[in-house]
Amino acid sequence: MHVLILTLGSRGDVQPYVALGKGLQAVGHTVTLCTSSRFESFITEHGLNYGYMDDAMMQLMDSMQGRELMEDVTNLWEVIKATRRLSKQVAPLQQKILQDCWDVAQTIHPDLILFHPKTYGGPHIAEKLGIPVILAMPLPMLVPTAEQANMGFPKLPLGGPLGRWYNQLTYQITNLFFAFSAGKLVKDWRAEHHLPRQSKFDLLHTHTGEQIPVLHCYSRHVALEPTDWPENVIASGYWFLDQQTTWKPPEDLQAFLNSGDAPVYVGFGSMAGRDPERLAHIVIGALQRARVRGILATGWGGLSADDLPKTIFKLEQAPHDWLFPQMAAVVHHGGAGTTAAGLRAGCPTIICPFFGDQPFWGQRVHELGVGSEPIPQKKLTVENLAAAIQTVTTLPTIQQKAKALGEKLRQEDGIARAIALLNACLEDDTTSI
The missing domain is CATH 3.40.50.2000 (Glycogen Phosphorylase B;)
Structure with missing residues (x-):
């Protein structure tokens, strides 16, 4: 099977996916990892296929403007304000990233797409190709739970139904932020590629309402795995890329x-x-x-x-x-x-x-x-x-x-657990793990 992995960000947003890709390759799958071009050699040196993605977004974040943005943004409201300030610069870069991901997918014809939430075109590309898709992320940020507020919001001392309602609300607000950032781009892409119109922007469900499986690559010993998550949403454990057996210190x-x-x-x-x-x-x-x-x-x-x-x-x-x-x-x-x-x-x-x-x-x-x-x-x-x-x-x-x-x-062996679930998804040939 050929797995296409889409991710975007700093090395911390790439390295776990390289680790997972190597694990998938070791059990017989072909893996292409599509991310910013600055990581091409890092990916190919680990034996994975590289899929091209423009590096302009990362160059913006590396600029003084980007550094100042990262230092000033400390809460969700500041993120929203910063996004508005940069929207004219970021929008064409987002569009180019989506096009790059689509170009890679059309070239390699994958059997499954695994995507980081920053590459939010993943589920729409998978839908166009008629293949399964899995959301993979290193933090518990998007899947709603009544047991704890989203990480970007204060933990209020609310108990009972009011507290559970508040916790759920924080995830709805987070999804609205993603919709503000990428909703129009996705809407236009779906229309251009003759896909049904989505009623709302949603990284967690297909346009027909099916839950997209979610792999969180962190340990339940570090961050809790809520009991009210759907069955196909898990914390698999960390995906480590070990190098100590081959690296020699100066x-x-x-x-x-x-x-x-x-x-x-x-x-x-x-x-x-x-x-x-x-x-x-x-x-x-x-x-x-x-x-x-x-x-x-x-x-x-x-x-x-x-x-x-x-x-x-x-x-x-x-x-x-x-x-x-x-x-x-x-x-x-x-x-x-x-x-x-x-x-x-x-x-x-x-x-x-x-x-x-x-x-x-x-x-x-x-x-x-x-x-x-x-x-x-x-x-x-x-x-x-x-x-x-x-x-x-x-x-x-x-x-x-x-x-x-x-x-x-x-x-723990987070990679082994993730691979088992990915294999189940491929065998079922559905969006469910």
Whole structure:
């Protein structure tokens, strides 16, 4: 069977799908992964077929305008306002992405489409081709539940029917936001390709009202799997792309690790914000005040190794599955993939979120007792970061809980469970798992 995977975003929105694709390929399926062209070599190096997608959307997010947007957006209302500001720039880029996905699908004739919600053309392309479709996402954001509010909304102290009504409402509002962003584009595409008109924009159902299966690639040990989800909506467990068996560290990194106590990792991925030098100053000061050794990942605004004390190492690159088990703690932005890697390694965690799902994962880390309270980037200081580092590296209860959670996650095989469900979908040749 040929599986087409559609995804869009940073590396954290691509790597889990590469991991799943490799798992599918290992059991005999052919996999094409369609995403931004900047990831072509990353995908092909792992033995998967690449489907072209224009990179202009990612270039916009990498621009200073995009960086400022990510730093300023902290709640759903700000997301809506930002979307309005950028709508004229984003709309043609969205249209190009949808066309690229359709071009790939027409070329390879897949038997099933698996799509990230940012590539919302997935179900419509699948409908046009007459094949099954599955929504795959790394966070519990779209499927309604009465048991908890959507991550972008406050948790109100409401009980009984009123609380359940409020929780359900938050998911309806989220769907309206997606409709505001992409509804017209999808409507026009369906009309152009002679598909029936949808009564409303909906990522979770076909135009006839059938539930689209949903795979959440996170662990139920980290975020709950609501009891009122449909049967074909699950949290399969994380999709990890392990590289530690083939990757060899440079000599200077290995020498630093061998020269003292386990360091604290600090990295914010591609999200250094509008002032990476200020952020670097805070991190260096906090590590020194906490009197711990540190490893700083790339993304620090031109910071060179000569600017650092001997107790801090600047890291260009290392796979998280190799590096994190050797850390005393990890400090990062709270992306789903980085959070998962740190938790699986049993590392106490400090999340300093910018936007999106990052505050949610930061709160979950704190609620699970495996890390500090999240520190939003706008409130990050030398003092509060140093205090958090001291807490997670010295408090036995946090260290013990982090170790126990890591053991649970290492016992899971989210890829195997996802593949079993995908196979069932292919065998049934329906939209149901």
